[in-house]
Amino acid sequence: MAHIPVAGAWALASTVQVIRVIARSLPNRLLTHTVATDSLFASWLSFGHLFDLVVHETDAPSKSRTTMGGVVTWDCAPPPTFSSTRLNKPMNETFEALLQEKQLRSLVENYSSATPTNCNMFVLLLNCASSLIHDKWAPDKKLVVFRDGHVHKQTGLLHEFHAGELDLGMVIDVTNGLTDVDLVNSLPWYLALSTVEWKGEIEPGIEIEAILETGAYLELAKQCRPDLVCMYGLLASPGGYSILYRSPFGPHTSREFDWGDVDALLAYIYTLYVPRPDLPSCDHTISRAITTNIYEPPTWNVCDGDEVYENCVTKDARDMTWVARVGTSPVTIKDTYRDVMACFREGEIYDILHKNGPAPGFLKVKKEYDVQCGGRPITVTCGNVMWVKKRLIMHTYGQPLRKCASLVEFLKCMYDILEAHRWAVQERNILHRDISIGNILVQAEDVEDGQEFTDLEYRPIFVNEVLNDDFRAPPMARLADMDNAAELDPEKAVSPTFVAKKRRVKVEPLRCRTGTPKYIARSPAIGLVLAMNGNWAVMPELSSDLAKKYRKAYSNNRCGMRVFADELSFHGGFHDLKLRMAHKDNRALRATEFRHRPRHDAESVFWCMVVFLLLAVPLGSPDQDAGEPALYDAWKLIGDHEIGSSTDCIDLRSRLLQSERWEEWLHEDLAHAGQLMCLLAVQVSPEWSMFVPPPHMFNLHEAMQRIILTHIHMWDGGEKDVKFDTERLRDPTDPYYWNYWELKRKENNVSPKSDLSGNTQSTSAAKLPGKRLADAIEEKEEPEAKRQNCTTEGTQADPYQLAFSPTCI
Structure with a gap:
């Protein structure tokens, strides 16, 4: 099996996410052409299945939006008003006088008429225009200088991933005393104000690929600039140029302008000096920390009123979210953009959870507030949708x-996540709705502030207390990222935003599809009660010695499930065939009865276990091996999963629930965990709402916790407790992909195993540059930033970034 280093995949993840965001807005015929004709993007898209969208609930969308494949996008045609709504121009003036400047006019004429054109000519043209605009309209601003990326290599990309070189890089010169000598060898990405891609020639039919590539670079640059709200990019060729604008909503592109019309080009440069007052450009509460070495990874200072958090280190960056750790302390800052019409606020959810002190199993939070600039909140809009920038100050830092x-440590983490979630529902009426690998933290550290959890009578009881009688044993893992959480029972709701909203309008947030594609439960993925039913499962029983410990630990539990035992039933109920048949062909009924339930979050924990165990590498495994067809067969069922569309779709992940091939799919040293996964799959498979009477809301939690606890008890301290290599993941790439071996040969990274033709390939210990999975798989492939779908009354909602939840928050 090919193993891929964990460090450094975030940039690749987001690059792929940007490509997917743009690509999803293209007509099918163009997208097909794009994927089929360019090996670079084909390989990126082939690895794109390792990353996710996150789907959020929101109110009904504007009519200008369309849906494609269950994902909300905007119409792909460039808006005719791009220049007037995205670019700035001098008041009561034009650029006509500027074009009378002899040098600029000559450069424009030479560039537009030259055959062939070259990058150096374009650099001269841009720098001349920048200098003239600076002297005429912005003499008090720092000069914007364009640099040739062929000469000045770009460095300092987040997570040390280098996806290729821009033809041009643009930085603010003289910032921090920079000189030409400083920038002679490379351009730090965190100094980039914009990105420019110059194409010496764009062949007919591949214009879309050039836009995709430019958009990908723009996304990478934006990740390195948390102080910017939006960013501009430029794509140029002998035939013309286009301008890109990237906001938290995603990329927007102008039409292509020919070189006879350079007004838009000049407006683009002018806007870099004088941003539009109606489009927020910077977050002035974030500034770069002073450094003596511009090539070191930057740190940032974040102003929080009278307090300044110094030397913040970026841990996660996507279009909607930036997460940074304050130095080496456990203090973590999360900036994100949220729909102003959302029913719930993350800070209010944490207030409910922590009403009696920091709740075990969750992150400690100091406060949440709207980030302001000039006395007003920073907001971005698209159509009739508005997002506001919010900042969450957390007193917890954890590892992915x-x-x-x-293996046993992992199972303990899964048990404790189920326990924390169960407690939040039972005692706080809170449903997470977005459990994914990226939203689970381990080895957490807290700020010591003297606060203690005081609700001891009905506290969550974690696995080490059950097994070892360790009173108030801390959780092995914590649930993070409550920005999609909701209150389960609206009649008991206390969240101020939701309570106020439901007084004004009828809202049903639990009817919304919310989650991350790999991990979202099957029913919320399509917004329907499931028609199929799968296995009929009975409640697992614990061994006598384990049952004794279990009942002692939970003797004060109020839900009644801790001592539950099936007596000729299935979790206390029976499958009702008439009920199932009534729902099978009645889509409207299944949509009407759908609500997000606690068991759906428990199912998400199961999918987390699937992804983790499929990709886990036992410690001491060989560094490299060839791609494995068995792993790919399993991975393609979950890695390509997306949120269902408005029509019924087949959830391929269901095959993982019905199959008994787990021993084949897992690493050979983890084959014994196959039986565990089969037992869990039997419990996850049924549509439990089709049973009469319906089971307890914690029926799936209880079943999964009993199975997991049994295997912890059996494997702890024995040879079956496999140690993991935490720096590598198995490579689930399709070994039969048309250029799989070609790519490996080119990268000098082919395994010592015969290829498909029977010839033996050479080997190298080199890594797969450009294809590093990383804990990006666990980290809210957010990513992509968060996209939102809502099935209430058949509506769909707002875009959320491609991607991942923060790992370290």
């Missing part, structure tokens, strides 16, 4: 789930 050191 991938850092679990062993």
